[in-house]
Amino acid sequence: MNNRRIVLTIFMLGTFAIGMTEYVVTGLLTEFARDLDVAVSTTGLLLSVYAISVAVFGPLLRIITIKYPPKPLLIGLTALFVISNIIAATAPTFEILLLSRLLSATMHAPFFGLAMMMAINMSLPERRTQAIAIVQGGLTIAIMIGVPFGSFIGGIVDWRLVFWFLVLLGALVLIGLLLFVPNEKQTVAPNLKSELQALANKNVLWVLAIIVFGFSGVFTAYTFKEPMLREFAGFGVPGVTLGLFFFGLGAVIGNFTSGRVPPRLLTKTLMASLVALALVLFTFTFLLQSPVLAIVSCFLFGAGTFGTTPLLNAKVILAAKEAPMLSGTIAASIFNVANALGASLGTIFLNMGFSFTMITFVAGGIILFGLVLTIITSKVEDKALYE
Numbered sequence: 001m002n003n004r005r006i007v008l009t010i011f012m013l014g015t016f017a018i019g020m021t022e023y024v025v026t027g028l029l030t031e032f033a034r035d036l037d038v039a040v041s042t043t044g045l046l047l048s049v050y051a052i053s054v055a056v057f058g059p060l061l062r063i064i065t066i067k068y069p070p071k072p073l074l075i076g077l078t079a080l081f082v083i084s085n086i087i088a089a090t091a092p093t094f095e096i097l098l099l100s101r102l103l104s105a106t107m108h109a110p111f112f113g114l115a116m117m118m119a120i121n122m123s124l125p126e127r128r129t130q131a132i133a134i135v136q137g138g139l140t141i142a143i144m145i146g147v148p149f150g151s152f153i154g155g156i157v158d159w160r161l162v163f164w165f166l167v168l169l170g171a172l173v174l175i176g177l178l179l180f181v182p183n184e185k186q187t188v189a190p191n192l193k194s195e196l197q198a199l200a201n202k203n204v205l206w207v208l209a210i211i212v213f214g215f216s217g218v219f220t221a222y223t224f225k226e227p228m229l230r231e232f233a234g235f236g237v238p239g240v241t242l243g244l245f246f247f248g249l250g251a252v253i254g255n256f257t258s259g260r261v262p263p264r265l266l267t268k269t270l271m272a273s274l275v276a277l278a279l280v281l282f283t284f285t286f287l288l289q290s291p292v293l294a295i296v297s298c299f300l301f302g303a304g305t306f307g308t309t310p311l312l313n314a315k316v317i318l319a320a321k322e323a324p325m326l327s328g329t330i331a332a333s334i335f336n337v338a339n340a341l342g343a344s345l346g347t348i349f350l351n352m353g354f355s356f357t358m359i360t361f362v363a364g365g366i367i368l369f370g371l372v373l374t375i376i377t378s379k380v381e382d383k384a385l386y387e
Contacts, residue, residue, distance in 0.1 A: 003180075004122045008134050010176035011115040014078065015138030017169040018111060020146030021085065021104055022050055022139075024162055027151025027226050027244050031159045036094040040227060044347040047223050049098055050105040051340035055333045057102075058109025062329040066192055070114050071183040077107040077114075078177060082170035089163035100163075109336070113329030116317065118184070126262070132317065133259025133310045140255040140306045144248025148241045151226070155237035195323040199330075203319035203385060206377040211312055211334050212341065214274070214370015218305050219342025220349075221281055221363040225298075228356045232288035239291070246295050247302035254307025261311065263318060263386040267378045270311045274371040277304035281364035285357040309335070319385050342366075 025032070029043040065073055084104035091097040112135070119131040150162040199205070221228075229235045229243045261269045280300045287297035313331050320327035342363070349359050 003182075006180050007122065007182070008119055008131070010173065010180055011119060011135050012138035012141070013169070013176065014074075014111060014115065014173045015135055016142045016146060017081065017138075017166055017173060018104075018108055019139030019142030020150060020169070021081070021166055022047075022108065023143055024147050024150035024154075025050075025101075026223060027147055027240060028154045028159050028162070029224075029226055030230075031154050032094070032097070035159065036097065038094050041347055041350050042094075044223050044343055044350075045098060046101055047219075048340045048343040048347065050101045050108075051219075051336040051338075051343060053102045053105030054108045054336035055340060057106045058333045058336075059326070059329055061106055062110040062113060062326060063192060065110070066195070066325055069183060069185060070118055071177065071181050074111065074114055074181065075174065075177050077111045078170055078174050080104070080107045081111075082167055082174070085163045085166040085170060089160045089167065105336075109329045109332035112332035113326070116313070116328035116331075117325065118181075120317070128318070129261060129263060129266075129310065129314045130259045132313050133255055136306075136310050136313060137252070137255055137259075140248065140251040140302075142248075143251045143302065143306070144245060147248060148244035151244055152237060152241040155240070195326040197322050201320060201322065203381050204316060204327075204330075206373070206381060207312060207315045207319060208330075208334050210270075210370050210373045210377065211316075211338050214367060214373050215308065215312065215335070216338035216342040216345075217281065217363040217366025217370070218277070219339045220346040220366065221284065221342075221360045222301075222305070223343040223346045224350065224356065224359065225301075228285065228288060229294065229298075231356065232285055233291050233294040235291070235294070239294075243295060243298040247298040250299040250302030250304075251306035252302075254303035254305070255310055258307045258310040261314075263314065264383075266311050266315050266318075266386055267374065267381070270308065270315070271371060271374050271378075273304065273308040273311060274367055274374060276300075277308060278364045278367040278371065280304050281360050281367060284360045315386075319381075321385070 025046045029040055032043045033040045081104055084100050088097055088100035091100055115135045116132055119135050120128050123131040154162050226240055229240050233239060284297055287293040316331040317327045346359055
C-alpha cells in the first residue's frame with residue numbers, strides 16, 4: 001500500500017468516526033427520549049444543534065487556524081473529537097449531551113475540509129472527484145455499518161457504549177495521523193481575504209444555493225427515519241437496524257458510483273440524481289407499509305442521498321479555485337446548514353401535527369426545487385471549471 005492510500009485510509013477512518021457521531025443519534029432517538037426524559041420531537045435537536053455548530057463554528061475555527069500547517073491542526077481537531085465524545089458518554093442530562101454535540105460538531109467541517117484538500121493535492125486531476133469520494137466514503141460507510149451497529153447496541157444494551165466506541169475510534173485516528181500523515185509545510189501563507197472571495201463567486205454561490213434550498217429536503221425526512229420505520233413498517237430494534245444498514249449500503253454504493261463521474265458530467269448527473277431522490281421521498285411512507293419494500297426504500301433513499309453528495313462537494317471545491325484552504329470546509333459546513341434547516345423543518349412540522357407522509361411530501365418538494373436551481377445553474381455556470 002503506497003503512502004497516498006495509507007493517508008486516504010486514515011482520512012476515511014476519521015470521516016467514518018465523524019459520520020457515525022453525527023448520524024448515529026437518528027437511530028437512538030427513542031432511547032434518548034426514554035433515558036433522559038424528553039419528548040422524541042425534542043431529541044431531534046441532537047441532529048439540528050450538531051448541524052448548526054458545524055455550519056457556524058466550523059468555518060470560524062478554520063478561519064482562525066488557516067495559517068496552521070495541516071497535520072498539527074488535524075491532530076488538534078481529532079483530540080477535540082475524543083474529548084467531546086467522552087462528555088457524551090458520561091452526560092447526566094439531555095442538556096450536557098447537547099453540549100457534547102456542539103463541541104464535536106466544531107471540528108467536523110475543518111477536518112473534512114483539510115482531509116479533502118490534502119486528498120486532492122495528492123491526486124492527479126482526473127482522480128480528484130474520486131479522492132473526494134474516498135474521503136466522503138468514510139461517512140457513508142459509517143452510515144452503512146456504524147449507525148445500525150450503534151442503533152443496535154444502544155437499543156439492546158446502552159447508548160453510552162456507542163460514544164465510548166467513538167472515543168476508541170478517535171484514538172486510532174490520532175495514532176494514524178501521528179505516524180503516517182506527512183507534515184506538509186505551507187510554502188505560501190494563505191491569504192484569508194483572497195480565500196473569502198470564493199463566497200462572491202457565482203459558480204460557488206449557485207451550488208451552495210442548491211445544497212441549502214434543495215438538498216435540505218433530505219434531512220426533513222431523514223431525521224425521523226427511525227420513528228417512521230417503527231410506525232409504518234412495525235419494526236422493532238432488529239428491523240430498524242436492518243433498515244439503517246440498507247440505507248447505509250445504498251449510501252456507500254451511491255457515493256463511490258458518483259466518485260467515478262468525470263468533472264464535465266457533474267451537472268447532468270446531479271440533475272438525474274435529484275429526480276430519483278425526489279421520487280424516493282414522495283413514495284417513502286407508502287413503501288414502508290410493506291416490510292420488504294421498506295428495506296428497498298431505505299436502500300434507495302441512501303443511494304440517492306449520498307450519490308448526490310459527492311457531486312455537490314466536487315462542484316463546490318472545483319469552482320472555488322481561489323479558496324484551496326477554505327473550499328472543503330465551506331462545502332462541509334453548507335451541507336450542515338442544509339441539515340439543520342431540514343431537521344428543524346421536520347421538527348416544526350411534526351410539532352404542528354403534520355403526519356410523516358406530509359413531511360416526506362414536503363421533503364420531496366424541496367428536492368424538486370433543488371432540481372430547478374440545478375437547471376438554472378447549468379445555464380449560468382462557467383463550464384470551463386469542470387473540464
